[in-house]
Amino acid sequence: MWCELQCPDCRTALTDLRALRDRFGDRLEIRLRHFPLERHKHARAAAQAAEEAAEQGRGWEYVEAVLERTEELGARGEELLVEVARELGLDAEEMDTALIDGRHLLIVDADEAEGKAIGVTGTPTYVIGGGRLDGGKSQEGLRERIEEIAARLLAE
Numbered sequence: 001m002w003c004e005l006q007c008p009d010c011r012t013a014l015t016d017l018r019a020l021r022d023r024f025g026d027r028l029e030i031r032l033r034h035f036p037l038e039r040h041k042h043a044r045a046a047a048q049a050a051e052e053a054a055e056q057g058r059g060w061e062y063v064e065a066v067l068e069r070t071e072e073l074g075a076r077g078e079e080l081l082v083e084v085a086r087e088l089g090l091d092a093e094e095m096d097t098a099l100i101d102g103r104h105l106l107i108v109d110a111d112e113a114e115g116k117a118i119g120v121t122g123t124p125t126y127v128i129g130g131g132r133l134d135g136g137k138s139q140e141g142l143r144e145r146i147e148e149i150a151a152r153l154l155a156e
Contacts, residue, residue, distance in 0.1 A: 046081060066080075
């Protein structure tokens with residue numbers, strides 16, 4: 001899933017991701033890929049923060065917590081990213097340092113470049129079974145399409 005942590009559509013997609021995890025459990029690997037959009041000025045920092053949270057062992061939990069607060073992220077930026085880390089019991093000082101030194105920027109840039117190479121233009125965008133589903137255009141029926149493809153692939 002190509003995602004952007006300041007994107008309201010990605011926040012909406014959380015419900016679908018949780019449903020997919022509930023239905024398929026460990027049989028379906030959901031990997032977050034970063035695709036920060038230019039119009040969201042804190043998206044690149046949020047992507048780096050998510051990578052730092054993953055390094056500290058709480059990546060998905062952090063992603064979900066930030067997505068639940070997309071509007072606040074727009075207003076508060078990096079201050080919120082460090083606050084969420086602290087709330088989750090992560091090393092907030094290390095989070096702040098990671099945002100300053102940019103240690104995860106190459107991962108974010110690589111995800112973005114790969115997304116562009118396969119035609120990602122917005123978020124959320126899913127790639128499953130070799131096909132691309134653009135959730136940024138419409139969330140309507142998206143989970144059902146993903147479930148159908150996943151069920152077929154897992155049955156093979």
